[in-house]
Amino acid sequence: MEIVETINEVRERLARARVQGRVGLVPTMGALHAGHASLIEAARRACDTVVVSIFVNPTQFGPNEDFDRYPRDLRADADICERLGVDLVFAPSTREMYPRVNRTWVEVEKLSEPLCGARRPGHFRGVATVCTKLFNIVQPDVAYFGQKDAQQAIIIRRIVADLNLPLEIIVCPIVREPDGLAISSRNQYLDAAQRREATRLYQALSAARRRFADGVRQTEALIATMREVLSQSPALRVEYVEIVDAETLEPVASIERPALVALAVHAGSTRLIDNTILDLNDPTASV
Amino acid sequence: MEIVETINEVRERLARARVQGRVGLVPTMGALHAGHASLIEAARRACDTVVVSIFVNPTQFGPNEDFDRYPRDLRADADICERLGVDLVFAPSTREMYPRVNRTWVEVEKLSEPLCGARRPGHFRGVATVCTKLFNIVQPDVAYFGQKDAQQAIIIRRIVADLNLPLEIIVCPIVREPDGLAISSRNQYLDAAQRREATRLYQALSAARRRFADGVRQTEALIATMREVLSQSPALRVEYVEIVDAETLEPVASIERPALVALAVHAGSTRLIDNTILDLNDPTASV
Numbered sequence: 001m002e003i004v005e006t007i008n009e010v011r012e013r014l015a016r017a018r019v020q021g022r023v024g025l026v027p028t029m030g031a032l033h034a035g036h037a038s039l040i041e042a043a044r045r046a047c048d049t050v051v052v053s054i055f056v057n058p059t060q061f062g063p064n065e066d067f068d069r070y071p072r073d074l075r076a077d078a079d080i081c082e083r084l085g086v087d088l089v090f091a092p093s094t095r096e097m098y099p100r101v102n103r104t105w106v107e108v109e110k111l112s113e114p115l116c117g118a119r120r121p122g123h124f125r126g127v128a129t130v131c132t133k134l135f136n137i138v139q140p141d142v143a144y145f146g147q148k149d150a151q152q153a154i155i156i157r158r159i160v161a162d163l164n165l166p167l168e169i170i171v172c173p174i175v176r177e178p179d180g181l182a183i184s185s186r187n188q189y190l191d192a193a194q195r196r197e198a199t200r201l202y203q204a205l206s207a208a209r210r211r212f213a214d215g216v217r218q219t220e221a222l223i224a225t226m227r228e229v230l231s232q233s234p235a236l237r238v239e240y241v242e243i244v245d246a247e248t249l250e251p252v253a254s255i256e257r258p259a260l261v262a263l264a265v266h267a268g269s270t271r272l273i274d275n276t277i278l279d280l281n282d283p284t285a286s287v
Numbered sequence: 288m289e290i291v292e293t294i295n296e297v298r299e300r301l302a303r304a305r306v307q308g309r310v311g312l313v314p315t316m317g318a319l320h321a322g323h324a325s326l327i328e329a330a331r332r333a334c335d336t337v338v339v340s341i342f343v344n345p346t347q348f349g350p351n352e353d354f355d356r357y358p359r360d361l362r363a364d365a366d367i368c369e370r371l372g373v374d375l376v377f378a379p380s381t382r383e384m385y386p387r388v389n390r391t392w393v394e395v396e397k398l399s400e401p402l403c404g405a406r407r408p409g410h411f412r413g414v415a416t417v418c419t420k421l422f423n424i425v426q427p428d429v430a431y432f433g434q435k436d437a438q439q440a441i442i443i444r445r446i447v448a449d450l451n452l453p454l455e456i457i458v459c460p461i462v463r464e465p466d467g468l469a470i471s472s473r474n475q476y477l478d479a480a481q482r483r484e485a486t487r488l489y490q491a492l493s494a495a496r497r498r499f500a501d502g503v504r505q506t507e508a509l510i511a512t513m514r515e516v517l518s519q520s521p522a523l524r525v526e527y528v529e530i531v532d533a534e535t536l537e538p539v540a541s542i543e544r545p546a547l548v549a550l551a552v553h554a555g556s557t558r559l560i561d562n563t564i565l566d567l568n569d570p571t572a573s574v
Contacts, residue, residue: 007451011453019306100448100449102449103395103396103397103398103445103449104393104394104395104396104415104445104446104449104450105393105394105395105396106391106392106393106394106450107391107392107393107394108390108391108392109390109391109392110390111390128391129450132450133449133450133451136450136451136452136453137451137453139453158390158391159391161387162387162389162390162391162420163391163393163416163419163420163423164294164420164423164424165423166298166423166424166426
């Protein structure tokens, strides 16, 4: 495995690999965990060359968000990549990715506006822009994203379609702790009490899923069920609990087509998100 | 020469060419003239495979602009391409380029705001987006643009740099009629009287250039000279006469670094633009 820091090195290193076989990219902000590992493993199974990018992208953090304290440990991340059979780690500096003031932004209308977009202005613009940059730098045949960041995955798919980017996007399922908590780099911010309470996001989604399996289609009722579960923990502050169309992200009153159930909750200063898809064709699937 | 209408055909047709040699793209809206020919010739000299795209892009026209009457003659354009040794013409339908409502936009801050951007809201967003799409479809090693659309060329260069697009941008000089009028597809809208008066754009730029060669550096004085020349024709209505930094497009009071002198003038319902660069290192160059 090789670790490179510059765009030129990535391009040189991949010039031959690109002609000889499939290149898979797993874009990450580091702090790699079992969720990232599942993406890398999927890439390893399907691609000849697996590239992991590690870059904590400043343009997707708001001024009062956790850019400065976001966990960074390249050594530990590189060890994980090595163990998983990654071929190339691209770990650029901010200066390498943004050598001048950035003027060009990739903006996705409508899909960036609800859910996390409403509470994190500019977040998805930063994500869209840095992913487009990474796609252009690595030029992969396929890139892997996690369903944990459901809105991000939908936005990335739309960028690829709208801008005719020559790659395929694969979205892998959420990886959960044994108690159901969706694995996230930000879970390490939680203290022991918050960590116990954090499992209620999963419990809320599971409760909604059970009522859906019982035939409830009205989103108002499902949202009430989830809010009820979350309200049992005074340590959690709900940011949003929403059910939207899984493609357009527009709110739905009754579930007729696949719907995204999405939660954002604060535990102290830590923001946690989780989601599930409710689909009439598969009403009893687990979260 | 082959003419294809679909993205899949372009990609199939170029898959081998891309590996074997340099691919050059000349993006056009058709109505090909000597300006386009100079771009195609430059591509032909430098590239193994030359692709010309012909697409009148609706997203870069304002609601009251000339999208509907913009000249379209694929047969004549194809003949010109054939004669110039083009390998592949990509002439997609609007539906092929925009099969669904477009949500993803490439936006270039600051550089899109002054000059034509101020009078054509959304124009450069449309240009930036469609060029990014064309770059992703054709994946050329190099793309050719004309200096006639100076602000466009600066914006495209910035997109390529900011988004790390893996191609080179070459900007070719303005091609002029014998009387100095910059060649443009829109010149064919002019009646005989307007056509005669339209040469004053070139005369205004030439007058500014003479004063600059004589040592005048104050942009206010140079602009006054140009407005004086243009005002001699009652058939022309000045939209803007500006002198800006050739890189940032910010107004300059005195020319210390290369400056873009840019004009937009209406002759009847036809909008004409022209420009020149004033550079202290080359003060006596012609327009």
